Structures are given as structure tokens and as C-alpha cells.
Amino acid sequence: MNNPYSARNEVKIKQLRPQLQPKVLHIVQQLAALGYAPVVAEAKRTKAQQAEKVKKGYSKTMRSYHLIGMAADIVNHPHYWDGPASKKDYPFWADYGALVEKEGLTWGGRWRFWDPAHLQMDLTKVDYNKYLHEELQT
Numbered sequence: 001m002n003n004p005y006s007a008r009n010e011v012k013i014k015q016l017r018p019q020l021q022p023k024v025l026h027i028v029q030q031l032a033a034l035g036y037a038p039v040v041a042e043a044k045r046t047k048a049q050q051a052e053k054v055k056k057g058y059s060k061t062m063r064s065y066h067l068i069g070m071a072a073d074i075v076n077h078p079h080y081w082d083g084p085a086s087k088k089d090y091p092f093w094a095d096y097g098a099l100v101e102k103e104g105l106t107w108g109g110r111w112r113f114w115d116p117a118h119l120q121m122d123l124t125k126v127d128y129n130k131y132l133h134e135e136l137q138t
Helices: 006-014 021-033 047-055 091-102 125-137
Strands: 038-042 071-076 118-120
Touching: 006 021, 006 038, 021 038, 021 071, 021 091, 071 091
Parallel strands: none
Antiparallel strands: 038 071, 071 118
16 A cells, blocks of 8 residues: 655654664554555654643643654554544554554553553653753753
8 A cells, every 4th residue: 555644754753763763664664564554643742742732631741752752653544543543443553552562662552541643662761861851952
């Protein structure tokens, strides 16, 4: 399946930290091979963007891994988070979650605050703070 979002995905993936980029690219490629049209909907966010997500209830924290380029949200075109994708039994979520975990990443579909599009590369608190400090310097 030809993915009309390939160029967008490339831009979003390049926003991520170098150690996460190949893992996300591999997940996107595998989803496409399964017949999906994966869209990297979110990657790195500014503090203002994250504050807006918290305000709207889409996120629970201002310490998101999106702030440091260590998280991405991947959805399937044309549903994104809507319609059948709003349900836990949407087949894309199971396939996506399995691929995320196969890459050794954390999948938000396992969280109490269900966030099935989310993946992140977990860090120690020290490393997270180091990366956040770097981001604030740029």
C-alpha cells in the first residue's frame, strides 16, 4: 500500500532523538507491510504544545517524553483516533503495540491512562533531566 503520509512521517521521525529514529522508522515500515497506512501524528513537542495537550486532557503530564524527542504517536489513516480507532479492539492497536514492544519500547496501550498511539524510549530520571536541560538551552 502506498502511504500518502511518507514525507510527513520522515519529517516527524527526524524530530526524534537519533537513538529512537531507526526504531520508529522500522515500526512504520512494518505497519505498512501489514497493509496499514501509518501516520506519525506526533513526535517532538514544545512546552506550549504539551501544555495545550494537558489542558485538553489528552496528556496527564508536563514531563512528557515528547518534550525531549523520545516519544511518538503513530495512528492509522484514515481513522487516526476516531471511529473504530477509539476502541481497544481496533486491530491496528494490537499489531502496533506488538511491534513497539518488539523494538524494546514502551507502549501507551498498556497504561491505565490508555494512550494506544504513544510509544516512548524510557530513560532514567537523570537522563530525562539531562535531555530536558539540553532542550531548554536550544
